């Protein structure tokens with residue numbers, strides 16, 4: 369739960385400025401941008417996601433490294449399950 | 460050391476491990492606490508202990524949010540959900556944590572409406588799609604998760620969603636570190652600081668640890684090299700008789716933290732005068748409660764909460780393990796009554812809990828080696 373998930377912002381919604389579509393290794397889900405108010409991301413930026421909220425902007429290199437760390441920790445599957453679950457898609 | 464080849468930069472890892480051996484004074488025993496459960500998991504998973512000299516002992520800290528939550532709070536949350544038309548929503552990590560009469564999952568099997576959510580905002584969404592029910596979100600976590608709960612409450616208030624509440628169990632990391640340093644049976648030489656908590660709070664809140672307690676801190680990332688580099692950082696300080704806060708995880712952690720997240724927390728939460736932690740007891744100003752301006756969304760104010768204190772099963776030594784006084788395998792129940800499949804204590808449930816981490820990597824490894832040896 370304490371390990372953040374890296375994702376790429378692929379779409380912003382002008383009518384919903386608090387929301388962005390992110391791509392996490394091919395899975396697209398909406399995340400909340402409210403915690404990045406002071407440094408609003410643009411499409412193409414990489415972010416660390418925690419429980420459905422983008423927490424910090426990171427470099428693409430760091431995003432790749434973080435995904436690799438999750439894989440090595442055996443947490444990648446749980447992370448993907450979490451991402452897939454965002455928006456109650458699974459329930 | 461087969462693992463080293465799989466690491467991203469094996470030569471750098473080997474070099475850093477050599478640097479650690481060079482820095483560690485053979486006549487000294489070092490006790491370094493990694494505060495965060497994510498680090499505990501990584502240390503076991505990557506077998507980092509095998510890269511360290513035997514006089515460096517890593518002590519697992521209190522940074523696993525489900526582990527430090529006393530059983531009474533789980534019972535309290537479940538008792539709210541026992542009321543008619545209440546949906547109990549929580550993260551997957553919570554589902555198998557034992558309460559006195561079973562875990563949330565076991566309550567679900569007995570008919571309680573229990574749902575896994577992956578984000579607090581999804582719990583709010585659940586309330587919006589179930590207007591005839593009340594959704595109670597069982598919130599846990601340190602400062603990494605608390606801002607997301609806070610923003611969700613702001614959204615609930617702004618959107619006028621009244622069939623939603625939060626049972627707040629958010630805790631704060633600094634008072635826990637203070638309690639450990641104040642505890643007479645603990646001796647810690649240095650800290651590996653939590654990475655993702657620090658993206659929110661920044662590095663400043665740790666400064667007293669260096670200034671008043673004379674202990675080095677390195678805020679660390681989660682890769683094997685990050686953790687080893689952080690150990691180098693604190694060993695260098697100890698060798699030079701220094702104590703300061705170093706940020707090994709600069710690429711993610713800004714010194715000042717995330718101000719928007721801190722603002723959201725300040726808007727919604729205030730400090731509780733005290734809160735009970737498993738193993739550490741009551742710690743003053745160590746947890747968050749929902750401000751009166753959000754009372755309508757505070758499950759503790761909306762529902763009757765029994766608030767009964769429950770002690771852990773007698774033989775369970777979760778408290779001692781949480782404080783780092785005992786190693787996981789020294790608990791009498793470890794690997795016998797208590798396993799990841801049948802957890803007695805929360806430390807065996809979460810992958811960040813030291814008992815689960817120890818069981819999954821150390822214990823299974825040893826069991827495998829012994830069985831291979833017995834065949835040979």
Ligand code: SF4
Pocket residue numbers: 774775776777778780787790791792793794797798802803804805806807814
């Ligand atoms: S083995 Fe089980 S009972 Fe013993 S300390 Fe660990 S979680 Fe608690």
